[in-house]
Amino acid sequence: MAEAQTGPKKQISMEFNNERMPSVFKQLEKISGYKILFTYEDVKKYTVTGKIQNKPIEEALKIIIGKRPLEYHIENQFITISVKNAQAPKIFSVTGTVLSEEDGLPLIGATIMVKGSQNGVLTDIDGNFRIENVASNSILQFSYIGMNPKELVAQPKMNVSLSANVQTLSEVVVTGMQKMDKRLFTGATTKISAEDAKLDGMADVSRALEGRAAGVSVQNVSGTFGTAPKIRVRGATSIYGSSKPLWVVDGVIMEDVAEVGADELSSGDAETLISSAIAGLNADDIESFQILKDGSATSIYGARAMAGVIVVTTKKGKSGTNKINYTGEFTMRLK
Template sequence: MPQLTSTFPLSAVCSLICCATWGVSTATAQTAAAVSGIVTDMSGLPLAGAHVQLVNSPLHTLTDDEGRFSLRVSTRPVGKTLLVSHLGMLTRRVRIAGTDSLHIRLEEDTHSLDEVVVTGYQKVKNRIYTGAASAVKMSDVRLEGLNDVSRMLEGRVPGLNIQNISGTFGAAPRINIRGGASILGNVQPLWVIDGAVYEDLVHLSLDQLASGDAVTLVGSAIAGLNPSDIQDIQVLKDASATSVYGARALNGVIVVTTKNGRRDTPLSVNYSTENTVRLKPRYANFDLLNSQETMSVYREMEDKGYFNSSSALYGRRGGVFHQYYKAANTYDLSTGTYEQANTAAARRDFLRRAEYANTDWFDLLFTLSPTTQHTLSLSGGGKNTATYASVGFLHDGGWTLPEKVDRLTANLKNTFFVSPRLTATLSAQGSLRSQSAPGTLPQRKNHTQGVFERDFDINPFSYALGTSRTLSPYDANGRLAFYRNNWAPFNILNEYANNTLDLEVIDFKLQGEATYQLREGLSLKALVAARRAHTSSTHKVTENSNLVQAFRANETPLVAKENVYLVHDKDHPDQQPQIGIPQGGLLDNNEASLSSWLARLAADYDFRRGEHDFKAFAFAELRTAH
């Protein structure tokens, strides 16, 4: 098909380009414009450093020392919007109506200037509060997967140091606000919820707090509080808190304010769910021997005479060598043979299996069971009422095999606006908790060596970290494999089935408040609160557990003499020790109850004269806890 071509002189092409360029430049010059003006406060004083931005555009600038600004825009500015902001002032949107210079006035942000510090007794404006306090909103510190409010504050409040002694739910972390206030005394802060002090179910010393004992599972005063019900938290850090709360506030005060309904708002229903899975620990994170390296150490120790068949069989502790010698000395009547041949080849094969076992105890004892938190809340209000209600359910399948937690919480708060002067609030909070954990005995202090010791410790993390990887939970036939610990057979899975701790906690609080405005700035406030909490723990140890069998281990006179868990007659040391638990197991029930009530009447006078703020506060209070 023939093609048609046209040829233009070079000079003509250049002329066209020049004309096009001139036309574009002319159009740009016609539409480009500058937006300028001045930013002041309501009294006319210029605001330096105010931020001025053209909405939906990257163009922005700051005002100079005289409050003036200028923005050059490439399109016609009329009809566009400027966003003007300054620290301590309300942000304002200004529509550009013409080409004249703009005069933009910003109002003072009284809300930010009048932010208050909630001390539990009163609200004090931040600018006149003389103490040290930090405020955080729950929406800013909420971490999915954490269900204890105290742990959420870690790293969020300046000067607040939190040490998690245990990851088990309900265990109180060590919270340090004002440094070391006491060497041996109580170091926990005081918790105040909606103006009422939350007493601890149990009072823990520093040693108990760091012990990991079962009592620490009820050591957290707010374990029954649903984080979804919290509005904000104030942390009072310095000695000014003691002026109100006394010596109990020596370690600081944490003030929690729960959510309220809003007046004249339609009913709002909110449902939230959180599902969290925690990863298992890995041996790659620790510098530990694998099974091959461990076996080489065992062989070297055996060659150097550190243990033999007798000590492996009857010593206090024995691992894979105990398993071999015990099997080689156990006669099976059904087969007419020993369980394990006592030959060099059989011994080599048995130890080789242990050498290459490389058991992953972290994988066996830790789980990927999810933690699920469901919360259903209702909020709203009419002309004279405001209501907030919520129900929450937490199910934690347990990070480890023996752990499990179920918690049910309920919260109801009603505010009644009886008259323009009188406001009343009634609230009820409750929680039920059922928890399982591995059975444990309290630690004891070895005053001779200056260390703490714990017998029969079956903490999953400690066990996985300190147990030889040459051992296996099951033998070649799929049965539980036992080794020797405290002169008795031990298998960690068997121990979790026969050594358990069950915990039940019930916590309920009723509270009523009333505020009467006598005149502007002067109000009377009354508060009455009553709380009842009960906790029960049951430690069950069956006769099949290592703990009970250790109290009966006396298979040889030498074992009986060495076994510290038998009853030794101090007056007749040559006599054979006696068994302290001849039959059955152990059952340890512990119950603790807390009943507390509080009544308070307060007067609050707050007024301002010119640039001066005046505040007076007086109160009388009765409280008891037992």
């Protein structure tokens, strides 16, 4: 069943093979010039196979919908797809305000999207928004950084409050000297948890950073077992000076036991086995790595941090149930 009114008579030609119906409607929208409105939940389960050759928009819609329990309604430049026997949805503009549930202040730049479409807007400086051409059966998605998103049925006037996402707001950046809210930290940083970086059997835990953070280079320059790798966080920052990052463990700066240059690392000399600042640190004792990549680290640690800083946080006791972790290795040789 379809209700059609006058509109531009354009011949439609398109072909589709086992394509999802929402995708087919999007293609038809581009070809025909009509704006097609539909509820994603109503059409997502259908796939369409067929061919349309020089057909008017009404015939094209009939081929796409087929015998499915759907119908279309054409009004001016808009086509509304709805479930059969359901009341044809009305098209209207939605206005409203998005506020913070915690303090009632307007949220500037909150996103409002019509679910299943590209139709969306941002709130202004007062938290107000206006979104055009919304069907009465559409779902509006409200989202904002640090807030829990909401999905609500569209209404002409909407005032929405978003609650804070406690998990997102509780993220902190550990710089070695202090802990601060991630939103207030302006530098470039990457956090790697011990679970993500742990490599069993590695003599040097610094090798666990290999391939874990963008911009962090970990190079194995010697085949000697246990040799410290060459690590670069900010690239080669000096021609003759050291380009090694500064290691900080629980707020304590760790100096290299032996000063070994990049060329000497590949020598295979036994001294390179203890050249790492964190040689001997048990991987099971590490809780996380925080890599400070940019120049802001020098404001905390001075010139030694010009090549970047790797902050290691070790595990601490927690109240509650006792836990025991065991890690063992077993080697067998046959003679």
